Amino acid sequence: MKKALKVIGIILLLFIAALVILPFALKGKIVELVKTEANNNLNATVDFSDVNLSLIRNFPNLSVKIETLSVIGVAPFEGDTLAYMDDLALTVDVMSAIRGEQIEILSIDLHRPVINVKVLADGSANYDIAKESPEEESPDSDEAGDESVKLQIQGYSITDGRLVYDDASLGFYILLDKLDHEGSGN
Numbered sequence: 296m297k298k299a300l301k302v303i304g305i306i307l308l309l310f311i312a313a314l315v316i317l318p319f320a321l322k323g324k325i326v327e328l329v330k331t332e333a334n335n336n337l338n339a340t341v342d343f344s345d346v347n348l349s350l351i352r353n354f355p356n357l358s359v360k361i362e363t364l365s366v367i368g369v370a371p372f373e374g375d376t377l378a379y380m381d382d383l384a385l386t387v388d389v390m391s392a393i394r395g396e397q398i399e400i401l402s403i404d405l406h407r408p409v410i411n412v413k414v415l416a417d418g419s420a421n422y423d424i425a426k427e428s429p430e431e432e433s434p435d436s437d438e439a440g441d442e443s444v445k446l447q448i449q450g451y452s453i454t455d456g457r458l459v460y461d462d463a464s465l466g467f468y469i470l471l472d473k474l475d476h477e478g479s480g481n
Contacts, residue, residue: 346361456471
């Protein structure tokens with residue numbers, strides 16, 4: 296009986312150690328991968344100072360905290376900041392991410408975000424930053440299955456935010472300052 300308890304204790308200790316060590320071991324690779332992929336897939340420059348990963352903070356879920364996040368535009372919005380925030384915190388259901396069918400985001404928390412939405416007189420907008428994806432050449436590509444990622448968000452919050460919407464095509468300008476908001480839903 297004592298031997299069985301020792302084995303269970305050692306397995307439990309190894310499991311807890313893996314939960315603590317795994318995020319640190321993968322952190323550098325994840326940070327570089329996220330920055331590279333974001334900048335390769337967006338017509339903007341994405342940067343952040345640090346990423347913290349934890350499997351313990353919201354066990355059994357994964358907590359991701361991105362610090363000093365900025366999204367800065369490229370031509371014709373060269374140098375314009377679309378978004379900046381002190382930190383962006385996400386809580387993700389690990390099992391949904393592993394299954395890959397639908398990633399369930401339990402919470403998104405934006406701390407002190409500054410969002411500047413700008414639309415020029417010709418209708419071009421600084422938030423239209425997604426690069427065009429190459430079209431599939433084969434019309435039978437649907438037979439391989441749907442490759443899109445589905446997200447489900449259970450809750451979100453904005454703390455001490457600032458939102459500027461400047462639309463020259465409509466002659467409309469609005470500024471929301473000290474914005475605190477939270478919500479939920481699918």
